[in-house]
Amino acid sequence: MAEPRIQATRAGHSYDGQRWQFRELDLIVSAGEIVAVLGPNGRGKSTLLRAVAGLIRPSVGNIKALGDVGFVPQAFMPAFSYSAFDIVLMGRTRHIPLLRTPGRRDRDIVSACLAELGIARLAERSFNSLSGGERQLVLIAQALAGETPILLLDEPAAALDLHHQDEVIALIRKIADDRQLAVLFTTHHPDHAFAIADRVLLMHDDERHLIGPAVETMTEANLAELYRVPVRLLRFAAEGRELTAFAPIFRSQVARGSKRAPGDGHVE
Structure with a gap:
């Protein structure tokens, strides 16, 4: 059995002692496992990551990261014009003794991480000049350079086009x-959870949560209740595999009465 890396036991957090971000949460994430956290805005998804990273303490219960943590935030823009290489090198901070400068091994690890993610060409580019997708890959490389057994990512594909979403989640x-x-x-x-997550954590507005295997937990009923929008799960064959996609039913589209043009492809 894979070694547990993240453990939450009856954990809860509230910033004001009245409204809870999450409550009575039990969660284990093991080595080699991906867990996706979904829920409406303000439900505590980012708060949970911050608690796992040790940036805040839960109000009740216990959250432990059993090892060092690499944390990729939602948005990051440095005040100074650092190169992509230097941004990734910052991930080595925990390994560099106080008052020492990065050594050859640190720089070799940074080069290896950039190469692993296919972005070695960006090493000397200013981080601030990169596209959103390129910046996200550099931040993931920074987390990997820290050689941590735990990786936390806060909306890693937010604001990216479809190509870069595909690139980031596959990575x-x-x-x-x-x-x-x-x-x-x-x-x-x-759809990102369907694509890569082993399990999902659905965080509802009323402090309830649901945890389970992605394919069993992400039902039409559960997602519609979570987002308060009707949804359909579309199953289709592509490249020799049976795949599932998520389709919300927006009121504006229903009101317009959109019709499929003759000959358009569709999924039953």
């Missing part, structure tokens, strides 16, 4: 498998 699955990382990530894209 997360690959490094979780290759490095046997325990990965916990938040997302507003159920």
